[in-house]
Amino acid sequence: GDSVTQMEGPVTLSEEAFLTINCTYTATGYPSLFWYVQYPGEGLQLLLKATKADDKGSNKGFEATYRKETTSFHLEKGSVQVSDSAVYFCAFEISSGSARQLTFGSGTQLTVLP
Amino acid sequence: GAGVSQSPSNKVTEKGKDVELRCDPISGHTALYWYRQSLGQGLEFLIYFQGNSAPDKSGLPSDRFSAERTGGSVSTLTIQRTQQEDSAVYLCASRRRGGSSYNEQFFGPGTRLTVL
Numbered sequence: 001g002d003s004v005t006q007m008e009g010p011v012t013l014s015e016e017a018f019l020t021i022n023c024t025y026t027a028t029g030y031p032s033l034f035w036y037v038q039y040p041g042e043g044l045q046l047l048l049k050a051t052k053a054d055d056k057g058s059n060k061g062f063e064a065t066y067r068k069e070t071t072s073f074h075l076e077k078g079s080v081q082v083s084d085s086a087v088y089f090c091a092f093e094i095s096s097g098s099a100r101q102l103t104f105g106s107g108t109q110l111t112v113l114p
Numbered sequence: 115g116a117g118v119s120q121s122p123s124n125k126v127t128e129k130g131k132d133v134e135l136r137c138d139p140i141s142g143h144t145a146l147y148w149y150r151q152s153l154g155q156g157l158e159f160l161i162y163f164q165g166n167s168a169p170d171k172s173g174l175p176s177d178r179f180s181a182e183r184t185g186g187s188v189s190t191l192t193i194q195r196t197q198q199e200d201s202a203v204y205l206c207a208s209r210r211r212g213g214s215s216y217n218e219q220f221f222g223p224g225t226r227l228t229v230l
Contacts, residue, residue: 043118044205044221089157099170101147102207102219104157 002027006090006105013080013112021075021108023064023090031092033057033066033073034102038087047075047088051095080112116140118222120206126228127196135191135225139208146189147209147219148181152202160204163189196229203227 007022025031032051036044048057053068062077073090090105119138127133139146148160159173163183174180178196183189193200203226207219 043223044207046218049218091157098164099147099159099162100145101159101162101170101173102149102157103159104149106156 002092002094002103004090004092004103004105006088007108008106009087009109011108011110013110015082015112015114016079017112019075019077019080019084019110021088021090021110023073023075023105025071025073025090025092025103027071027092027094027103029094031094033064034091034093035062035064035073035075036089036091036104038089038107040086044089080110082112082114085110085112118206118208118220120204120222120225122225123223124226124228126230128230129198130195132192132194133196133227135193135204135227137189137191137206137208137222139187139189139206140220141187142210143208143220144186144211145209146183147207148189148191149205149207150175150202151205151224154199155202157205160191193227196227198229201227201229 004025034049035047037047048059050057050066056065064073064075087107089107091102093100121136146163151157161181162170165186166183178194181191203224205224206222209219210217
């Protein structure tokens with residue numbers, strides 16, 4: 001069935017380190033891909049998205065490229081900050097579906113130390 | 115403008131009791147979703163509303179779970195005869211409309227349900 005597999009956490013990095021969180025998906029149809037972020041005590045927020053193959057989503061210094069050939073959407077940031085500490089969720093929705101509900105990965109807890 | 119709101123923010127109940135969780139979507143958003151975030155299952159889809167109708171209830175885990183939406187706005191998720199495995203954070207999201215073109219789902223802060 002449809003699913004998302006993302007790198008298990010927790011991940012702990014020092015400030016200014018390079019971040020990669022791996023995400024692969026299994027989906028029927030034509031998925032749009034997303035990264036959501038949940039900061040401590042806050043709700044889920046959309047971080048970035050890509051709606052077709054080879055698109056690159058970017059926001060707040062984070063990037064992810066839609067790789068159809070490897071069914072991947074890895075999240076990267078060149079220099080993390082303490083304020084990036086949060087839980088990150090990879091997700092997709094099927095564009096052709098009527099509900100277009102999101103299917104999420106299990107989440108990756110990121111802690112950035114000063 | 116106001117975002118998606120949910121109430122209560124926290125609910126503690128005893129096993130076997132019924133609970134109602136409320137979601138107020140963003141005004142004008144016709145599509146509404148309920149999700150559940152639990153330790154064992156991660157974030158999972160429960161039900162989708164387009165207007166007042168629920169064309170997709172495929173994620174509801176058992177017949178103890180039901181949801182309704184009235185006036186194309188407020189939605190209530192009801193869990194009857196709660197069990198300890200129902201303990202989770204219940205998230206509501208809304209989007210401007212369903213359909214073929216992309217538009218973002220906006221999430222509420224969630225209701226944390228604890229079943230003792």
